[in-house]
Amino acid sequence: MKTKINKIRNIKLPTRTFSFKEVLIISVITIGLGLFAGATITHLSMRHNSLSRYQTMQLDNNLRDFITVYNALVNNYYRELDRNTLISSALKGMLGDIDDPYTVYMDQVDTSDFSRRLNGRFTGVGMEIVRDQEGNVIVLRPFDSGPAYKAGIRTGDIIVKVDDSNLEDKSLTDVANMIQGPIDTFVNITIKREGKEQSFRIKRATINIRSVTSHIIEEEGSKIGYININIFSSLTTTQFNEELKSLQREGIDSLIIDVRSNRGGYLNSVHEILDNFLTRQDVLYQIETSRRTTKRFGSAEKRSDLPIVVLVNDTTASAAEILAAALKESYGAKLVGTKTLGKGTVQQPLNLSSGAMVKFTTQNWLTPKGKSLNESGITPDYLVTLNERFYREPTPANDNQLQKAIELLK
Numbered sequence: 001m002k003t004k005i006n007k008i009r010n011i012k013l014p015t016r017t018f019s020f021k022e023v024l025i026i027s028v029i030t031i032g033l034g035l036f037a038g039a040t041i042t043h044l045s046m047r048h049n050s051l052s053r054y055q056t057m058q059l060d061n062n063l064r065d066f067i068t069v070y071n072a073l074v075n076n077y078y079r080e081l082d083r084n085t086l087i088s089s090a091l092k093g094m095l096g097d098i099d100d101p102y103t104v105y106m107d108q109v110d111t112s113d114f115s116r117r118l119n120g121r122f123t124g125v126g127m128e129i130v131r132d133q134e135g136n137v138i139v140l141r142p143f144d145s146g147p148a149y150k151a152g153i154r155t156g157d158i159i160v161k162v163d164d165s166n167l168e169d170k171s172l173t174d175v176a177n178m179i180q181g182p183i184d185t186f187v188n189i190t191i192k193r194e195g196k197e198q199s200f201r202i203k204r205a206t207i208n209i210r211s212v213t214s215h216i217i218e219e220e221g222s223k224i225g226y227i228n229i230n231i232f233s234s235l236t237t238t239q240f241n242e243e244l245k246s247l248q249r250e251g252i253d254s255l256i257i258d259v260r261s262n263r264g265g266y267l268n269s270v271h272e273i274l275d276n277f278l279t280r281q282d283v284l285y286q287i288e289t290s291r292r293t294t295k296r297f298g299s300a301e302k303r304s305d306l307p308i309v310v311l312v313n314d315t316t317a318s319a320a321e322i323l324a325a326a327l328k329e330s331y332g333a334k335l336v337g338t339k340t341l342g343k344g345t346v347q348q349p350l351n352l353s354s355g356a357m358v359k360f361t362t363q364n365w366l367t368p369k370g371k372s373l374n375e376s377g378i379t380p381d382y383l384v385t386l387n388e389r390f391y392r393e394p395t396p397a398n399d400n401q402l403q404k405a406i407e408l409l410k
Contacts, residue, residue, distance in 0.1 A: 066090070070086060070087075070090075073086065074086070084354065087354075088105065088107060088354075088356065091105045091356075091358065092105045095358065095360070098360075100345075100360075100361055102343065102345055102347050102359065102361055103347070103358075103359065103360040103361050104358070104359055105356065105357075105358055106356060106357045106358070106359070107356050108354065108355040108356050110357075111351075111355060111356055111357040112355070114357070117209070117231070117233070118231070118233050118234060118265055118266065119233065119234050119235075121206060121207060121208045121209060122206070122207055122209065123180070123181075123182065123183045123204055123205070123206055123207070124147075124179065124180045124181075124204055124205075124207055125146065125147045125148040125151075125153075125179060125187065125189075125202045125204055125205075126142060126143035126146020126147055126148050126149065126205070126207040127139055127140075127141060127142040127143060127146065127148040127149070127153060128140040128141050128143075129159065129172060129175065129176070130172075131172055132391060133391060136158045137158065137159040137160075137167055137170075137172065137175055138156065138157070138158055138159070139153055139154065139155055139156065139157040139158075139159065139191070140155065140394075141155055142154065142155065143207060143209075143210070144210075146205075146207055147202050147203055147204065147205050147207075148189075148200075148202055151200045151201075151202045152198075152200055153189070153191065153200060153202075154193070155394070156193075157191040157192070157193050158191060158192040158193070159175065159189060159190070159191050160190050160191065160192050160197065161188075161189070161190035161199075162175065162178040162179055162187065162188070162189055162190075163178070163187060163188050164188075165178060180204070181204050182204065183204055183205060183206060184203065184204065184205070185203070185204050186201055186202065186203050186204070187201075187202055187204065188200070188201050188202075189202060208235075209231070209233060209235070210239065211229060211230050211231045211232070211233050211235060211236045211239060212227060212228065212229050212230075212236060212239035212240045212242075212243050213227070213228050213243070214226060214227045214228070214243035214244075214246065214247055216247065216250055216252065217256075217406060219406055219410040220410050222253050222254065222409065222410045223250065223251055223252045223253050224252065224253065224254050224255070224256060224406060224409050224410065225244075225247035225248075225250075225252035225254070225255045225256065225306075226255075226256045226258065227240065227243055227244065227247070227255065227256070227257050227258065228258040229257065229258070229259050229262055229273075229320070229323075230261070230262055231262060231263070231264075231265045232262070232264060232265030232266050232267075232269040232270055232319045232320070233265055233266065233269070234266060234269070236265065236266070236269045236273070237269045237272040237273055240273050240276075241273075241276070244276060252306070253306075253307075253409075254306055254307040254308070254309075254409040255306045255307070255308045255309075256308075256309050256310075256311060256402070256405045256406070256409070257308060257309075257310045257311070257323070257327070257333075258310075258311040258402075259310065259311065259312060259316050259320040259323060259324060260311050260312060260313040260315070260316055260337060260401070261313060261315045261316065262315075262316055262317070262319075262320035263315060263316075263317045263318065263320070263341075264317050264318030264319035264320055264321075264343070265318075265319050266319065267319055267322065267346065267365075269319070270284075270319045270320075270322050270323045270326075271284060271296065273323065274298055274323065274326050274327070275298050275299045275300055276300065276304065277298070277300065277303065277304040277306075277308070277327070277331055278297075278298030278300060278303065278304075278326065278330055278331060279297075279298050279299070279300045279301065279302065279303050280297050280298060280299055280300075281297070281298075282297060282298045282303070282330045282331070282368075283295050283296070283297060283326075283330055283368035283369075284296045284297060284298055284322075284326045284330065284368065285322050285325065285326055285365050285366065285367065285368060286365065286366035286367070286368070286370060287346070287363050287364075287365055287366075288363060288364040288365070288366055288372075289362070289363050289364075293366070293370075298330075303331075304331075307333075307409055308327055308331065308333035308334075309333060309334050309335070309336055309405040309408055309409055310323070310324045310327055310328070310333050310334070310335050310336070311335075311336055311337050311401055311402065311405055312324050312335055312336070312337040312338070312340050312378065312380055313337045313338045313340070313386070313401075314338050314339060314340065314341060314377075315341055316337075316340040316341060316378075317340065317341035317342075317343040318341075318343040320340075321340050321341070321342075321343065321344070321373060321377070321378055322365060324340065324378055325367040325368065325371075325373065325378055326367070326368055328378070328381075329367055329368040329369050330368045334381045334382065334408055335378065335380035335381050335382070336380055336381070336382045336384055336401055336404050336405050336408070337380050337382075337383075337384060337386075337401050338380065338383065338384070338385060338386075339377045339378065339379050339380070339383075340373070340377040340378040341377055342373055342374060342375045342376050342377030342378075343374065344364055344365055344366070344372050344373040344374030344375075344376075345361045345363065345364055345365070345374055346361065346362060346363040346364070346365055347359040347360060347361055347362070348360060348361075348362045382404055382408075384400060384401045384404050386399070386400065386401055387399070387400040
């Protein structure tokens with residue numbers, strides 16, 4: 001997905017650069033539910049037929065009390081109770097009491113959407129939406145060749161109705177849930193464009209997420225490569241390597257890596273991307289557990305010599321922060337934008353037999369120099385707040401963060 005751009009200020013480009021306080025980027029067919037690093041764990045498998053079977057296990061008294069109450073309720077309560085609801089409520093309560101926003105319970109629907117998103121494909125109409133300053137639900141970008149794009153949905157369209165439901169009191173997550181659905185089913189979306197309403201009947205399909213896009217910016221004789229990464233999915237490393245090699249074949253002089261509003265994903269994807277630039281002598285990041293701190297190193301035979309600027313904002317988080325910190329501290333890249341979110345913990349997933357999932361924090365990650373960024377974030381070398389005009393007209397000319405990066409590299 002590479003195009004040449006000669007006069008970048010006159011051409012509109014899709015972007016994902018939005019402030020957390022003013023807009024929340026959300027994929028219509030997914031629910032963004034926090035960040036994680038993949039891992040494998042084992043868990044206790046418990047039977048539920050009777051208390052006597054549990055008594056053969058090594059259970060502490062508190063867990064015995066829980067099982068006693070659970071069995072008493074389901075066997076003796078005067079109304080029939082939903083056992084799944086009791087268990088999920090207990091898990092939510094237990095995890096909520098930890099006071100860690102990244103240690104969470106996810107039900108079957110959320111787990112399925114979460115997994116599809118990180119696997120790089122999902123079912124839906126293929127577009128991203130945001131909420132503008134007036135509260136309107138705006139189409140940020142219909143995915144190329146996706147059902148929404150083929151039906152005629154365009155960037156900037158205001159969504160006013162989904163099927164027969166108005167959206168005045170709906171959150172972005174509500175709107176996403178209304179639009180998503182099973183493959184080969186239809187959804188009616190009413191939009192407003194240039195003051196006129198139009199309705200589209202769109203068939204849902206399987207969408208392959210393009211998590212990496214690129215193009216070349218030619219500015220005053222310089223060829224600047226631009227790569228945007230919107231999530232670190234299982235497909236991201238392959239896509240990034242393809243785009244980087246394509247840009248290098250075109251003879252780029254420098255590189256902009258845009259991870260604004262990238263909320264993270266697979267840690268190993270970040271590691272593999274950094275291997276393009278950093279050697280076995282370079283620290284990528286550090287992992288801190290209750291027992292020890294371990295350094296992770298690059299693997300390149302030779303360090304890259306491309307000048308790099310990384311674009312970040314206040315929803316750049318987790319794995320995206322690891323990438324930015326590594327390029328800043330170990331490579332010498334410059335960071336442009338606003339302070340990042342500050343999510344410096346690693347989560348471990350636990351898949352439950354019900355199809356639900358629990359994610360809980362097991363590690364801290366540190367920058368190459370050993371700095372913890374949890375709750376503090378990364379302060380860019382050049383603090384640049386995104387121009388208000390960009391929200392009304394998302395063009396490269398109005399993207400002053402991008403223009404600052406170009407200024408540093410041209």
